[in-house]
Amino acid sequence: MFWAENAEEARRYITGIAEARGVHVVTKSKSMVAEEIQLTPAMEKIGIKVFETDLGEFIVQLRHEPPYHLVTPAMHLTRTDIAALFKEKLEGVDGDDPEQLVAAARRALRRAFFSSEMSITGANFLVADAGMVAITTNEGNAELGMNLSKIHLVLTGIEKIVPHLDDLAILWPVLATAGTGQPVTCYNTLVGGPRAPHETDGPDEFHVVLLDNGRSELLADVEQREVLNCIRCGACLNVCPIFRTVGGHTYGTTYQGPIGSVLTPHLRGLHEFQHLSYASSLCGACTDVCPVKIGLHHHLLHNRRNAVSAGERPWSERIGFKVWRWAMMGSRRFALLSRLALSALRLMYRCGAEGTRLDPLRAWTKARAAPDIPKHSFRHMWRRESAEK
Ligand code: SF4
Numbered sequence: 184m185f186w187a188e189n190a191e192e193a194r195r196y197i198t199g200i201a202e203a204r205g206v207h208v209v210t211k212s213k214s215m216v217a218e219e220i221q222l223t224p225a226m227e228k229i230g231i232k233v234f235e236t237d238l239g240e241f242i243v244q245l246r247h248e249p250p251y252h253l254v255t256p257a258m259h260l261t262r263t264d265i266a267a268l269f270k271e272k273l274e275g276v277d278g279d280d281p282e283q284l285v286a287a288a289r290r291a292l293r294r295a296f297f298s299s300e301m302s303i304t305g306a307n308f309l310v311a312d313a314g315m316v317a318i319t320t321n322e323g324n325a326e327l328g329m330n331l332s333k334i335h336l337v338l339t340g341i342e343k344i345v346p347h348l349d350d351l352a353i354l355w356p357v358l359a360t361a362g363t364g365q366p367v368t369c370y371n372t373l374v375g376g377p378r379a380p381h382e383t384d385g386p387d388e389f390h391v392v393l394l395d396n397g398r399s400e401l402l403a404d405v406e407q408r409e410v411l412n413c414i415r416c417g418a419c420l421n422v423c424p425i426f427r428t429v430g431g432h433t434y435g436t437t438y439q440g441p442i443g444s445v446l447t448p449h450l451r452g453l454h455e456f457q458h459l460s461y462a463s464s465l466c467g468a469c470t471d472v473c474p475v476k477i478g479l480h481h482h483l484l485h486n487r488r489n490a491v492s493a494g495e496r497p498w499s500e501r502i503g504f505k506v507w508r509w510a511m512m513g514s515r516r517f518a519l520l521s522r523l524a525l526s527a528l529r530l531m532y533r534c535g536a537e538g539t540r541l542d543p544l545r546a547w548t549k550a551r552a553a554p555d556i557p558k559h560s561f562r563h564m565w566r567r568e569s570a571e572k
Contacts, residue, residue, distance in 0.1 A: 214305030
């Protein structure tokens with residue numbers, strides 16, 4: 184068991200084991216923590232060939248892309264896209280029949296499984312009282328990898344520890360139902376160590392790497408520690424209007440969607456990732472759907488507050504809010520500000536219509552039409568209507 188304080192420590196430990204044992208081929212099942220520490224590039228750098236064995240991960244690996252979604256990494260691709268990709272990269276693919284495409288991936292991966300010396304998996308849960316690792320997959324790829332390789336290495340975050348074996352009776356079905364709508368996932372495996380002397384299958388060596396990488400700090404934050412309860416089911420991504428519009432790659436992070444926007448500033452720094460808290464309409468759909476009841480949209484607001492308190496927001500926003508506050512303190516002020524804002528908006532539209540290089544709305548109007556400006560303000564219309572009655 185190895186506790187890695189950060190990504191660098193985890194990478195160093197894992198590549199160290201692989202180098203010391205002369206590993207050339209690694210099979211890997213889906214692990215967002217491996218994405219978080221950028222494990223595959225680190226292994227490739229020392230000449231190790233890494234095969235993603237989850238079908239979705241295998242597809243995005245062939246495209247040299249990061250996963251698009253926590254649970255379904257290739258959901259942005261159509262059957263035709265995948266057929267074209269397999270035709271270019273794999274042998275014996277003709278047409279886009281899903282069964283044939285799966286068979287082609289299986290043929291390619293079987294060769295990898297049989298030549299693999301080391302298998303790397305994630306862990307859905309670590310069960311404290313049983314001292315076991317709980318892994319759930321729909322393809323049986325993690326199980327095949329760990330049984331055919333001499334070394335099995337589990338890489339996971341420290342937040343995955345649950346106290347009792349009985350907890351899986353709730354957590355496994357909850358994860359399956361919230362993640363893919365299944366009552367339970369196809370393969371549910373508990374692993375407690377390497378192959379025992381009387382056993383025929385299993386690895387000779389077994390390692391568990393626990394990654395902290397900012398999680399302990401989050402645990403110390405009483406207000407936001409519940410974010411660590413996430414079981415990575417992906418349900419909050421599926422209902423998020425922002426994720427559904429911009430897609431997973433736009434976030435530029437390992438964890439996408441609402442949970443990614445909440446978590447990433449804690450793991451990778453508020454300075455660089457505070458903007459993600461604004462990738463939300465705060466509709467609360469993510470909070471409603473979360474099976475472990477994380478108040479996601481409240482945490483997005485907490486992150487926004489933290490960004491403001493840390494002076495991370497631009498000066499224009501600070502001045503804007505000061506002016507808005509001043510205006511909201513009296514109706515005359517508000518009327519004055521409305522008139523000024525309307526005049527400013529008209530001026531901006533004129534600059535745009537005349538094609539001036541200084542058009543301040545060009546970033547917006549490049550891809551969409553600007554809405555019409557009404558002739559009169561709401562206050563003006565209200566007064567006129569009231570006078571006419
Ligand atoms: S935050 Fe909740 S809904 Fe989102 S992935 Fe985690 S457990 Fe699932």
